[in-house]
Amino acid sequence: MNDTLFENPPVLEGKRIRLVPMEFEHVKPLFKINDPSIWTYTLTEIRTEKEMEDWVAEAIRLRLEKTALPFVVIIKDTNQLAGATRLFNMNGKQRCCELGSTWYGVEYQRTFVNSEAKFLLLQFCFEELGLIRVQLKTDERNLRSQAAIERLGAVKEGILRNERILHNGYIRNAVLYSITNQEWEKVKQGLLEREKRYALSLVHGR
Structure with a gap:
């Protein structure tokens, strides 16, 4: 990872979505899709x-x-x-990062948006940046998030106890997952197969 990556971050282009570097101009449209339910398991409440x-x-x-x-x-x-998402805790020397701080407006939840965003980010991490590990964390109580991460093909590594204090004072445990560069090709094929099934469902009206 060189300085140019952060000074001139890329736009990641998919079939139906585009991941655009976050700027202050996005404050109002982000707030427009804000909903209290988004922040149930997060450090911050907006x-x-x-x-x-x-x-x-x-x-x-x-x-x-x-x-x-x-x-x-x-x-x-x-x-x-x-919505919004990010790569963070980026470490060029150790060739790893975390994928998270992801949230979507209510109407975009449980749609193609999350899987396509994850595909673009993971492809960027493993195929462009040459990372060897991407990790993801979620609240131990957030079963829906855990299921979504597991559908990606991420490996559950364990529980981080008392991992952080949330905005409401709750001390959460976090479930830790990861995907390694050796696993990426299998994860990639799984995501591509899911995309094919989604496309077929549209064709057949299901």
């Missing part, structure tokens, strides 16, 4: 536009410090902003 501005500012600060690449998720057909 209720006001000012809090969203602070959240975006923190993401950009981490990019300037060359430890994170935050993105917003754009639906290509409509140019609508659907």
